Amino acid sequence: MKRLVLASGSPRRKELLEQMNLHFDIIVSGFEEHLSLSVPPAELVKQLAYGKANDVYANQSERVVIGADTVVTLDRNVLGKPESREHARQMLRALSGRTHIVYSGVAILSHDKKVEFYEATEVTFWELTDEEIETYLNTGESFDKAGGYGIQGFGAAFVKRIHGDYYSVVGLPIARTLRELKAFGIVPEIQH
Numbered sequence: 404m405k406r407l408v409l410a411s412g413s414p415r416r417k418e419l420l421e422q423m424n425l426h427f428d429i430i431v432s433g434f435e436e437h438l439s440l441s442v443p444p445a446e447l448v449k450q451l452a453y454g455k456a457n458d459v460y461a462n463q464s465e466r467v468v469i470g471a472d473t474v475v476t477l478d479r480n481v482l483g484k485p486e487s488r489e490h491a492r493q494m495l496r497a498l499s500g501r502t503h504i505v506y507s508g509v510a511i512l513s514h515d516k517k518v519e520f521y522e523a524t525e526v527t528f529w530e531l532t533d534e535e536i537e538t539y540l541n542t543g544e545s546f547d548k549a550g551g552y553g554i555q556g557f558g559a560a561f562v563k564r565i566h567g568d569y570y571s572v573v574g575l576p577i578a579r580t581l582r583e584l585k586a587f588g589i590v591p592e593i594q595h
């Protein structure tokens with residue numbers, strides 16, 4: 404079986420692949436992400452996922468390389484990771500009481516194949532008080548996460564409803580990823 408490389412520094416993506424008993428190495432890409440507004444979010448996350456995977460693939464062309472990217476959209480705005488506490492505060496205020504969409508794009512590359520896909524998940528937040536937002540900001544959880552929250556952490560307290568793949572919100576739509584990896588000859592080792 405070919406070796407798999409995860410082109411991501413995200414601890415969540417690592418944990419999800421480990422949860423499925425996949426063996427892989429991690430090489431974090433040096434690809435610079437720019438959140439372009441002229442590209443629809445579904446295309447944007449695929450392009451960024453491809454950029455990350457391709458950057459690592461350049462040195463690892465005998466491997467199967469996987470890259471991913473996650474953004475949040477609210478109305479026509481694309482939210483990446485907050486750059487400051489104030490930026491995170493603004494994001495959470497904007498998300499309060501509303502439904503947003505989390506897009507996760509995935510790109511998988513090998514010497515003879517390239518697959519790109521995305522998943523879109525609707526997340527509805529309860530109304531958040533200023534106090535709740537400040538308490539949340541104090542946890543420090545906002546800062547490395549698109550939209551400024553983590554559904555898998557304290558951010559779970561904000562979520563009223565979700566429609567779509569939970570794991571895609573966390574950063575990697577794992578079920579679809581496993582299905583696509585099969586075509587690359589990558590399958591989890593199931594222990595008996």
Ligand SMILES: Cc1cn([C@H]2C[C@H](O)[C@@H](COP(=O)(O)OP(=O)(O)OP(=O)(O)O)O2)c(=O)[nH]c1=O
Pocket residue numbers: 410411412413414415431432436455471472473474475484505547548549550552553554555558572573574
């Ligand atoms: C909305 C949401 C996002 N996130 C995370 C997933 C992604 O890791 C992050 C978005 O940033 P990304 O740029 O997609 O990924 P990353 O910088 O963490 O890692 P890399 O570029 O090396 O692959 O936000 C959560 O963990 N929980 C959530 O609820």
